[in-house]
Amino acid sequence: MIYKELGKTGEKIPAIGLGTWGIGGLENADRTNDSQLIKTIEKAIGIGYKLIDTAEYYASGHTEELVGEAIKNFNRDKLFIVTKVWPNHLSKIELPKALSGSLKRLNLDYVDLYLIHWPSSEIPLNETLEVMMEVKSKGLIKHVGVSNFDTSLLEKAIEISDYQVVNNQVLFNMEHREPERELLPYCIEQGITLTAYSPLERTNLSSETRRKLTVVANNHNSSIYQLMLAWLLNKERVLTIPKSTNINHLRENLKAADIKLSSDELRFLSKN
Ligand code: NAP
Numbered sequence: 001m002i003y004k005e006l007g008k009t010g011e012k013i014p015a016i017g018l019g020t021w022g023i024g025g026l027e028n029a030d031r032t033n034d035s036q037l038i039k040t041i042e043k044a045i046g047i048g049y050k051l052i053d054t055a056e057y058y059a060s061g062h063t064e065e066l067v068g069e070a071i072k073n074f075n076r077d078k079l080f081i082v083t084k085v086w087p088n089h090l091s092k093i094e095l096p097k098a099l100s101g102s103l104k105r106l107n108l109d110y111v112d113l114y115l116i117h118w119p120s121s122e123i124p125l126n127e128t129l130e131v132m133m134e135v136k137s138k139g140l141i142k143h144v145g146v147s148n149f150d151t152s153l154l155e156k157a158i159e160i161s162d163y164q165v166v167n168n169q170v171l172f173n174m175e176h177r178e179p180e181r182e183l184l185p186y187c188i189e190q191g192i193t194l195t196a197y198s199p200l201e202r203t204n205l206s207s208e209t210r211r212k213l214t215v216v217a218n219n220h221n222s223s224i225y226q227l228m229l230a231w232l233l234n235k236e237r238v239l240t241i242p243k244s245t246n247i248n249h250l251r252e253n254l255k256a257a258d259i260k261l262s263s264d265e266l267r268f269l270s271k272n
Contacts, residue, residue, distance in 0.1 A: 007166025008191040017051030019243030025059030041070030053241040055084035064105035084117035090128040114141040172196035199240040229256035
């Protein structure tokens with residue numbers, strides 16, 4: 001496993017985590033497969049996943065419940081749990097209630113990283129960040145982050161929070177390379193960790209991306225999806241959180257951290 005520094009905190013966290021969107025339902029809870037899904041998350045932790053990414057929005061809180069069930073027999077201090085607050089809960093009244101709901105569902109006293117899931121056009125950012133700092137000072141969250149923030153909004157968040165925002169989670173993969181232009185260079189300059197979500201583009205790849213990945217995958221005896229993760233991990237400051245409920249895929253994704261891409265291969269994969 002590769003570890004990277006979270007913001008400028010000095011704390012190293014795993015560069016590959018477990019995504020959980022779709023586990024236990026999409027927008028609504030689907031409880032038909034709970035025991036199997038809990039076992040899968042337990043197995044994932046058993047093979048080495050330490051960082052788990054979830055959100056109050058996922059399956060209307062049910063995904064957090066499944067994560068909470070799965071993690072309860074593990075050493076909490078060795079896990080890094082990330083969850084997110086939905087935009088309708090960003091006010092100073094609503095955010096503490098939303099956090100308390102997440103903690104209850106996760107069976108935890110604190111989360112390691114709490115993210116604003118999407119920016120809100122209704123609640124001022126300084127109100128949300130102020131209440132984030134309050135819950136942080138109470139020990140209910142260890143670190144503050146954001147998600148789906150563009151560069152100028154991230155800049156604003158960093159200023160308002162006096163550099164306490166340490167992470168931005170955004171769509172980033174070989175098909176969606178927008179963060180490379182401005183956001184990632186800004187994060188590197190400011191010491192912000194960037195988490196790439198949907199790193200496998202949910203496997204919906206263009207034929208050109210598939211072709212390039214297949215060429216390089218042959219050199220490494222790896223899958224094209226492992227290469228997509230390796231391509232991201234090669235970048236400074238970038239973490240990633242592929243979702244899987246398939247044990248072979250979970251293993252494969254962790255092993256992506258061992259793939260060393262040459263500069264020629266990186267150039268070939270990255271050229272447009
Ligand atoms: P993803 O990780 O790009 O793709 C997940 C899909 O890829 C699943 O269908 C999975 O199927 C398949 N897969 C995983 N590993 C594979 C492998 N080695 N070989 C072949 N197929 C593989 O998509 P995502 O779930 O959208 O993104 C990952 C996580 O990012 C989410 O789960 C969530 O935690 C987070 N996220 C955050 C936001 C946000 O707004 N902040 C938005 C989207 C996602 P199997 O289960 O069958 O393996």
